[in-house]
Amino acid sequence: xxxIKQAAYMLGVLLLSVRGFSQNGDSTNVPKQIVxxxxxxxxxxxxxxxxxxxxxxxNFTANRGSVKLPGxxxxxxxxAKTSATLVFIKRKTWMLGTSLGYKYTNGVIALxxxxxxxxxxxxxxxxxxxxxxxxxxxSTLFNKKAVYxxxxxxxxxxxxxxxxxxxxxxxxxxxxxxRTKITAGLLLNIDPSSQVPVTPVFSYEHKFGxxxxxxFTLPKNGYLRKRLFNGTGRVSLGMEMEGTSFYLYNFDxxxxxxxxxxxxxxxxxxxxHALGGFIITAKTGIKIxxxxxxxxxxxxxxxxxxxxxxxxxxxxxxxxxxNPFTFLQNKK
Numbered sequence: 001x002x003x004i005k006q007a008a009y010m011l012g013v014l015l016l017s018v019r020g021f022s023q024n025g026d027s028t029n030v031p032k033q034i035v036x037x038x039x040x041x042x043x044x045x046x047x048x049x050x051x052x053x054x055x056x057x058x059n060f061t062a063n064r065g066s067v068k069l070p071g072x073x074x075x076x077x078x079x080a081k082t083s084a085t086l087v088f089i090k091r092k093t094w095m096l097g098t099s100l101g102y103k104y105t106n107g108v109i110a111l112x113x114x115x116x117x118x119x120x121x122x123x124x125x126x127x128x129x130x131x132x133x134x135x136x137x138x139s140t141l142f143n144k145k146a147v148y149x150x151x152x153x154x155x156x157x158x159x160x161x162x163x164x165x166x167x168x169x170x171x172x173x174x175x176x177x178x179r180t181k182i183t184a185g186l187l188l189n190i191d192p193s194s195q196v197p198v199t200p201v202f203s204y205e206h207k208f209g210x211x212x213x214x215x216f217t218l219p220k221n222g223y224l225r226k227r228l229f230n231g232t233g234r235v236s237l238g239m240e241m242e243g244t245s246f247y248l249y250n251f252d253x254x255x256x257x258x259x260x261x262x263x264x265x266x267x268x269x270x271x272x273h274a275l276g277g278f279i280i281t282a283k284t285g286i287k288i289x290x291x292x293x294x295x296x297x298x299x300x301x302x303x304x305x306x307x308x309x310x311x312x313x314x315x316x317x318x319x320x321x322x323n324p325f326t327f328l329q330n331k332k
Contacts, residue, residue: 003051005328007200008045009166015118018320022074022165022254024116027077032239041215041217041246043103043178043269043279043281043319044081044083044085044281045054045083045085045099046084046085046214046321046322046323047084047086047247047322047323047324048082048083048084048321048322049081049082049083049084049319049320049321049322050080050081050082050319050320050321051080051081051082051281051317051318051319052078052079052080052081052119052317052318053078053080053081053283053315053316053317054076054077054079054138054313054315054316054317055077055313055314055315055316056220056313057073057074057075057076057078057206057286057313058071058073058074058248058309058311058312058313059071059073059074059310059311060073060074060309061308061309062200062306062307062308062309063306063307064305064306065305065306067113067219070091070110070112070113070114070117071112071271072109072110072111072112072174073109073110073268074106074107074108074110074310074313075109075110075314076106076108077105077106077107077108078105078106078109079103079104079105079106079244080103080104081101081102081103081104082101082102082104082220082273083099083100083102083329084099084100084101085097085098085099085100085103086098086099087136089120091152092138092139093138093139093177094135094136094137094138095134095135095136096133096134096135096136097132097133097134098131098132099130099132099134099151100128100130100131101128101129101130101131101248102128102129103127103128103199103244104125104126104127104128105124105125105126105127105128105244106123106124106125106126106185106269107122107123107125108122108123109121109122109123109124110122111310124326126157126246126248126260126323127157127158127246128155128157128201128245128246128247128249129157129158130153130154130156131153131155131158132151132152132153133150133151133152134150134151135150135151135185136148141172141299142172142174144173145172145173145176146170146172146173147167147170147171147173148168149167149168149169150166150167150168150169151166151167151168152166152293152298153165153166153167155172155245156309157246157247157249158245159247159249159296160247160257160295160306162247163191163193164187164259165186165190165191166190166191167189167190167192168186169185169186169188169189169201169239170185170186171183171184171185171186171201171203172184172185172266176210178207179206179311180204180205180206180207180209181203181204181205181206182202182203182204182205183202183203184200184201184203185200185201185202185204186198186199186200187199187200187201192300193259193261193295193299193300193301194299194300195300195301195302196303199219201217201218201220202216202217202218203216203217203218205217211225211227211228211231211296212225212226212227213225213226213227215236219241219273220240220241221238221239221240221241222238222240223239223240223270224236224237224238225238227272229273232273232275233271233273234271234272234275235269235270235271235272236269236270236271236272237255237268237269238267239261239264239265239266239267239268240265241264241265241266242263242264243261243262243263243264244260244261244262244263244264244292245259245260245261246259246260246281247259247260247262248294249266251294255298256296257296257297258295258296258297258305259294259296259297260290260292260293260294261294261295261301262289262291262292262293262295262308263289264287264288264289265287265288265289266285266286266287266288266315267285267286267287268283268284268285268286268315269283269284269285269287270282272284275320276321277322277323277324278321278322279318279320279321279323280318281315281319281320282317282318282319283315283316283317283318284314284315284316285290285314285315285319286313286314286315287312287314287315288312289309289310289313290309291299291307291308291309292306292307292308292309292310293306293307293308295312308311
């Protein structure tokens with residue numbers, strides 16, 4: 001689960017890409033369909049996306065190495081995110097584009113001092129930037145449609161450029177017709193800090209009729225979706241995984257650089273509504289964080305120097321995206 005933080009974004013692009021065409025579809029329209037279907041399902045791969053999220057308050061326990069620390073509390077956890085995804089070149093069998101992202105994280109924390117038991121308030125802020133080059137190729141394998149995806153990523157903070165990493169993935173369309181789409185594949189995470197370098201991926205989509213649909217992209221998310229208001233609205237019930245990552249400096253009073261990383265499971269309800277080419281999104285539910293970890297930049301998530309275990313917390317978010325390819329529109 002820990003490596004999904006970096007893999008989830010690419011997984012969404014890959015699996016939703018192969019949904020954009022059927023086994024018997026017109027291959028000349030594949031790039032256009034990929035852009036449409038992928039952007040329609042995931043807000044962070046739309047041409048432009050803004051999101052504000054809030055969680056808390058919640059308690060957490062922590063360990064520094066093998067030493068258990070007294071429980072503390074996060075009074076507020078807030079994030080502001082923006083992303084842009086552009087396709088520069090679209091051809092019959094391949095696409096080339098880029099993705100840019102920024103995330104601001106603010107945590108108001110009441111830390112319990114291990115020695116005295118007194119409470120010390122902290123207001124932590126972090127900036128995370130990322131940029132990538134994305135390449136997609138469409139082909140066939142074992143007489144089935146296939147998609148191969150590669151992404152070269154550079155990330156960092158407002159102070160330094162920190163990592164260069166990559167993701168390579170491939171998937172086969174096992175079934176694709178008007179009602180049901182099934183895909184399966186593998187994702188390779190080229191990142192020394194990753195705990196699980198290879199992740200199996202699977203997607204299943206089935207339309208039941210009356211605007212009701214089961215939509216699973218594992219391990220990214222799983223939803224039961226329902227179209228509303230003549231197709232301009234969509235409500236989804238289920239869960240999704242979201243990752244938070246940022247770099248820390250002067251954590252222990254030395255020049256050593258650290259990274260904080262956590263994986264959240266957000267279980268709840270999502271509502272999306274289209275207004276022309278814009279989509280307004282609202283989410284709410286319970287956020288479950290199995291673990292948050294701080295580790296040295298040259299180490300991996302599996303070898304933390306500081307580990308937290310937050311309690312489940314209420315979360316909510318609102319966002320707006322520009323998506324001229326949306327399928328959330330009035331049905332003719």
